[in-house]
Amino acid sequence: MELLIKNGFVFDPINGINGEKMDIAVRNGKIVESVNDRRAKKIDATGLTVMPGxxxxxxxxxxxxxxxxxxxxxxxxxxxxxxxxxxxxxxxxxxxxxxxxxxxxxxxxxxxxxxxxxxxxxxxxxxxxxxxxxxxxxxxxxxxxxxxxxxxxxxxxxxxxxxxxxxxxxxxxxxxxxxxxxxxxxxxxxxxxxxxxxxxxxxxxxxxxxxxxxxxxxxxxxxxxxxxxxxxxxxxxxxxxxxxxxxxxxxxxxxxxxxxxxxxxxxxxxxxxxxxxxxxxxxxxxxxxxxxxxxxxxxxxxxxxxxxxxxxxxxxxxxxxxxxxxxxxxxxxxxxxxxxxxxxxxxxxxxxxxxxxxxxxxxxxxxxxxxxxxxxxxxxxxxxxxxxxxxxxxxxxxxxxxxxxxxxxxxxxxxxxxxxxxxxxxxxxxxxxxxxxxxxxxxxxxGLKDKGHLGVGADADIAIYNVNPETIDIARKYKTVRRAFGNAAYTIKDGKVVVKDGEIVQHVDGRTIWLDVQTAEQVKVDEEMRRRFREYWTVEYENYPVTNHYLKISDPRTIKADV
Amino acid sequence: MSTTVNAVTCPVCGCLCDDIELTIENGVIAKVKNGCAMCESKFLSYKNEHRNKTPLVRKEGKLVPVSYDEAIHKAAEILANANYPILYGWSSTDCEAQRVGVELAEEVGGVLDNTAVVCHGPSILSVQEVGIPTCTLGQIRHRADLVIYWGCDPWSAHPRHLERYTTFTEGRFEGSEWKEYMNKVKASAGKKKLLSLERREIVKRKPEPIIEKVTVNKPPETLSKAGRKLIVIDVRKTMTAEVADYFIQVQPGKDYELMLAIRALVKDHELDVDQVAGVPVEYLEELVDAMVNCEFGVIFFGMGLTQSAGKFRNVDVAISLIRDLNRRTKFAILPMRGHFNVTGANTVSTWQSGYPYSVDFSLGYPRYNPGETSVVDVLLRKESDAALIVASDPASNFPRKAVEHLVANPLIVIDPHMNATALLGDVVFPAAIVGIEKAGTAYRMDHVPLPLKKVVEPPEGILSDEEILSRILEEVRVIKSQKMQEAA
The missing domain is CATH 3.20.20 (TIM Barrel)
Known part of the structure; x- marks a missing residue:
């Protein structure tokens, strides 16, 4: 699915973009360089503030x-x-x-x-x-x-x-x-x-x-x-x-x-x-x-x-x-x-x-x-x-x-x-x-590389607020800003419009992010470990870990450790 | 073929012992290791031939076997057409099924209630009044040098509680009192044998019944002993009391009074009476000394407090006592939850709806007012017009008037066994036994989540609570959308 957010004032500090008027293109839940202008679903963000989610x-x-x-x-x-x-x-x-x-x-x-x-x-x-x-x-x-x-x-x-x-x-x-x-x-x-x-x-x-x-x-x-x-x-x-x-x-x-x-x-x-x-x-x-x-x-x-x-x-x-x-x-x-x-x-x-x-x-x-x-x-x-x-x-x-x-x-x-x-x-x-x-x-x-910005490759998590930085002085009209940030004009999660005008328009489930840290030598699960477990906790070793059953959508990040 | 499965969680009581070893022979559980009598009995009797193997629907007054599809459609129709259905039970199934249960209750705009309402519901009301200083059971194992059981008898109802979590465990900072108690138990068993022999000898002479009385003179010396102390407070001398260092027999219905007296003593007030609730004040002073001077104390309480006169006020004052004690030392209090996953039922209901039990969805959002939205009260006021009972048997333990109204309306029952409620039901689903034939999650009495294992296959074609509920929910949505279309 393709999405094009047109003409918004984009605030994307990680990429140094400060209120420039520009388009944001989305394909398959990621930010991309450009999309097919005719086929993509368009959001007219003229006069609106666009930020990462x-x-x-x-x-x-x-x-x-x-x-x-x-x-x-x-x-x-x-x-x-x-x-x-x-x-x-x-x-x-x-x-x-x-x-x-x-x-x-x-x-x-x-x-x-x-x-x-x-x-x-x-x-x-x-x-x-x-x-x-x-x-x-x-x-x-x-x-x-x-x-x-x-x-x-x-x-x-x-x-x-x-x-x-x-x-x-x-x-x-x-x-x-x-x-x-x-x-x-x-x-x-x-x-x-x-x-x-x-x-x-x-x-x-x-x-x-x-x-x-x-x-x-x-x-x-x-x-x-x-x-x-x-x-x-x-x-x-x-x-x-x-x-x-x-x-x-x-x-x-x-x-x-x-x-x-x-x-x-x-x-x-x-x-x-x-x-x-x-x-x-x-x-x-x-x-x-x-x-x-x-x-x-x-x-x-x-x-x-x-x-x-x-x-x-x-x-x-x-x-x-x-x-x-x-x-x-x-x-x-x-x-x-x-x-x-x-x-x-x-x-x-x-x-x-x-x-x-x-x-x-x-x-x-x-x-x-x-x-x-x-x-x-x-x-x-x-x-x-x-x-x-x-x-x-x-x-x-x-x-x-x-x-x-x-x-x-x-x-x-x-x-x-x-x-x-x-x-x-x-x-x-x-x-x-x-x-x-x-x-x-x-x-x-x-250290979430795909969040918090709108550069190419980032997750298409986008918030659009009804604030026009060209026409209002935000320090004086802070109440307008407050209202706008309380009710996003659009919230886009993984490229899907989930909120419009402060109302939920689609129910989506998010991912659970966790770290899979890989050490050169791993903790040994032997009899000694089990014994220690029984001594320290009141549950058995086998019943302690959170298995994948407990994650609706699992998003592991593999980390290579120095040890 | 024989295999062993380790670290199985026992789906019986709130202790949720997870060190059970099962031997499976030819797909059948043959041997249970580490479990108590209740555990063994559950794991060995699951294959009971009296189990119902097909869904049943009442036709012309008789329950007749039908397919799951037909039963599910019938159940969904009942729920979709009801104005104010009740969805009750939940404490003996897994959290996965409970989650679907909350969604179903919301979809049909019914009252969702779990067995806590006739059990530890008053404890929850007290927590909502005064909070609760508590901890996980391992904390007690490692640290508690004073353990008090009030109005509960773990020796009979939670048989491995002392051995796994409290007095008889080896912790980091406190040792086990196991050996001493073994001697004591042996001695008392010997004494009992003698007594019974004597009784048999003199039975022809019809002696006066022997009533054990609390001696009024001096508290036993064991209270000042080193190591963990075990105190039992109850209206009768229970099995747990037999092994305790100190037993206080409170007059029935006077727990509240006794607790208030203890609170006064903890706050260094003097009592101007000789005895409170049948207990001499010197005894109480001794008890309070032990409480104030311990390093880490804990009170476990059971139905003796929550379902006797005073109900949530009893628990309220017990928690308040613990609050006071925390100004002097470290103290915790825990309810002895009964069903293996009643804690889970409260937990799931709370995270989805904000309320632990007696949740009314009839207005489209969750509402909570035990006494009004609790299931027994709804039944007594004859307001409900259908019921879904999951893994529970209210027909055998609700008030008679409530049961009369329950069975006067369409009644759906999901249970592995043909219990009394199922016999009176209109749609009856057999279900796989959670923790034996279905994997899932349950919460221990101290809110520690533990996985339940599937160790054997359910009887052919039998679905789990979760699957049955999901299918009913789906069907309800279909029926509702059809109705909407018709109306349009």
Whole structure:
């Protein structure tokens, strides 16, 4: 099938195209040089903005944690429902939408690829079963490996090669895409209700520190040539004064960065950039963090923007969720996973008239504006932790328009207003920058070569928005832009028009992307391995892996490792 | 020809033991290794000659054998023409079938409910009120030095629970208490034998029945022992209680009271009474000391809490107790789920519709209000006009009035066996047994997904739940589009 998108203003930062009027040709789900002008189906994009399909580097949309969040919050669903149509399945929405609704809503915003960032390896089948029921999108998951006993033991021994072999085995076994590290050392400590507080604290029962875990896995990541860097949720996340820990973390990782390329992605950076000594004196640490990132090239990050709304926080960082529980007294789920990780869930309402929440809102924007290079920081809410993904258009509004963010800041808590750095920040992102922070930059950081751009050979994942950059000043008419990014004029997935004027016109299933990492010597599956399995887990070795049965459409990427 | 299959997952209870070894001889399971009595019985009795081998449709009052095509068309017609059908069961089939089930319920605008509604439904309601601090079972194996079973009897209902996941397992940080308990069990068996001998001797004299009473004096010394401790709280001395270090006999219906008293003690309040729910306060103080001073504690609870007076309030207060305890030490709480895949039924329903059970699709979108949209209530209000029952037998355990309404309307049953509901059904499908004749996925009581194996072929021509449901769904869509065309 051929498709021709005519006359749109194309924003394709990876290929350096900035709003040029041009045609995009599609054949068999790929972008091509040209198509038969008469035979191809045509989309008239005159006066519209054309971008690659959106890529989300970090959003919790599937798996054990997400589903427990859904289960515990009927009050979250009741106010937001989706009716069944002849094309689409029914579902519920708001902060943790049901799987089908998640797919449809992302697609309506022009997104086509998502990364689900926390998959407990033991429960990986669950994650993949849900991803199969999340239509319209290509997706991948990051297995949680930072507190896995195998990793702790090999790093403790200093045996990086063996550690790398097991990580490679785990990628294939869980059908994962990147190494996810959450509060390294803290999750193992949480097994007995404790935590680590600096990157040099010893992990109880193990002779290892968070620094050694992060640097060790970053090295392993390099040895394996994985397309993405380690995906890191820092220690002390969500606590006042933690920007110092974040700086320590980034400095520690300098030792791994030898070729100027990124070695770590610090996710939802906002939650790791608090200054102050306690909640009363909590203020923004964005300036210091941004300064460091501007001066170094080994870190990428995403915002973790807070939205003023009722949402559900969920993370593998069990001790942090416990802190939130102590603060809020709200219903609290804790869920530790043997040998691997932990997890927690708390409903949370971010309020404008709460000084801490308003400061958090400000921090994320400060980071996005003060980190000069848009290729280093991407737009996320850490869905649903900072707010649901449906708020992305709002964030785009704040980023492109000083007027928009000042309007919101004016309604915030007085103390937060006074401390906010936003009034001093004049920068307004262009549509080109928006294309970087919502797709191109994320695809690049993920090493997804066929996503996030519209060059020949790329996947024909395209979003078309009803914004005419020639006729409107986006900084003044930010509301128009917001509406346009909330309801794509067209979303094209693999060359098929799936959304038109913000409505689903075709239900398609996306692929599940995973890494098949090939090491010179593979993990041996012998009696010793089976014995270890029985000792560490309560399941048999044979029943642990995610088989192809659990992937509706499998898209393996073969990686040749150095070990 | 004899072959062995390793690492088979047992499709009986929520423990989902996955280390079963089966010996297959000439295509038939001949031997079961590692399994408990329930497991063995399921794997050895699947070939039961009473199994129904063809679909049945009721004609002139009698169930007569028909083809799958005819039965599927009949079933689809019933569902497509119903205004408010119920689709119930699901806990003893695989997630693959459950997924089709949700889609079918949505297509016909019915009420989707699973057996949790008459089981751990109240636990879910409590989770929606206060959350739940929990963990996977391996976490307990490695770390728990205090295990409490409240209102459940794993020795009888989840026979390998202690041996695989809790007190009798060897973990990284905690050892197994197996040997000590073996001695204890032997001793108590000896004692029982003596007692029964004595009883036989004196039976002619009609003695007073021997009722074991909780001694009121001093708690046993074992509570201060090193290593894992096992405590059982129940209304009667169960098999599990026999091996426990400490048994607290709560008066029936007073779990809530007892739990509140324990909460007060955990918060360092003093109690001004001598006993609560029949338990002396000194006992409770001892218990609370053990709870607060453990490194990692866990409470498992069963029907004793969820289906006795107070229902979800009992679980609510139990979870609240765990929340309080987490301020002092590390504590977790887990429900003892019964059917092997009831957790999966809740899980699948939740990711597709947002709600774990009692989901009403009649308005075109999912709605959830147990008490209104729960299947027993729908039946008691006589609102449903058709029913599809999958892998369950409500006719033998629902309230009589509910069953009367269930059978008064067209009833479709999918089950490997001719159970009571099937005998009363209008369309009856035999199905392959999930986990023996059909591969799939099930969720353990702690939400760990495990693959179920197909180890033998189903009887010739027998389809699986998933296939039957998919075909019904297809047929329903055909019938609906025909109706639309006719109307147009």
């Amino acid at each position: 959106g890529v989300d580097i970090h959003c919790h949309i599937a798996g054990a944690e997400v589903n427990t969040g859904r289960l515990m919050r009927p009050e979250d669903h009741i106010k937001d429902t989706e009716r069944k149509t002849t094309l689409t399945r029914s579902g519920v929405g708001y902060s943790i939408p049901s799987t089908f609704t998640t797919g449809y809503r992302y697609s309506r915003m022009g997104y086509t690829s998502l990364m689900n960032p926390s998959m407990p390896p033991l429960e990986a089948k669950h994650t993949h079963e849900e991803l199969n029921d999340t239509p319209m999108l290509d997706k991948a998951s990051y297995p949680l490996l930072g507190d896995w006993w195998f990793v702790l033991e090999y790093l403790q021994k200093g045996d990086l090669t063996e550690c790398a072999r097991y990580v490679a085995w785990m990628m294939g076994t869980t059908k994962g895409y990147a190494i996810k590290i959450v509060n390294p050392g803290g999750l193992e400590s949480w097994g007995f209700g404790r935590n680590v507080h600096t990157i040099d604290d010893k992990v109880p029962n193990f002779d290892i520190t968070p620094r050694e875990i992060m640097c060790g896995l970053a090295k392993v990541n390099k040895m394996l040539n994985l397309p993405h860097t380690i995906h890191l949720h820092t220690n002390n996340l969500g606590l006042p004064g933690n920007y110092a820990t974040t700086l320590d973390t980034m400095r520690a990782l300098e030792s791994v960065a030898t070729d100027g390329k990124p070695v770590a992605h610090i996710t939802h950076l906002q939650f790791s950039s608090f200054a102050g000594d306690d909640w009363g004196s909590m203020r923004s640490g964005a300036e210091e963090v941004a300064k460091y990132i501007n001066a170094h090239s080994h870190i990428t990050c995403d915002m973790g923007q807070v939205i003023f709304t009722d949402t559900t926080t969920m993370t593998a960082d069990g001790p942090f969720e416990y802190t939130l529980y102590q603060l809020s007294g709200h219903k609290w789920v804790n869920s530790d996973v043997e040998t691997e990780t932990s997890g927690g869930i708390i409903p949370f309402h971010y309020k404008r008239n709460n000084a801490v929440n308003a400061t958090q809102w400000s921090i994320a924007l400060e980071l996005a504006l003060m980190i000069e290079d848009p290729w280093k920081i991407y737009l996320t809410t850490d869905h649903p932790n900072g707010g649901p993904f449906t708020a992305y258009p709002k964030i785009i509004g704040w980023l492109i328009s000083r007027k928009a963010r000042m309007a919101t800041l004016k309604k915030c808590h007085k103390k937060a207003q006074k401390k906010s750095l936003l009034p001093t920040l004049k920068r307004e992102l262009s549509l080109y920058d928006i294309a970087i922070v919502t797709r191109a930059g994320q695809a690049k950081a993920l």
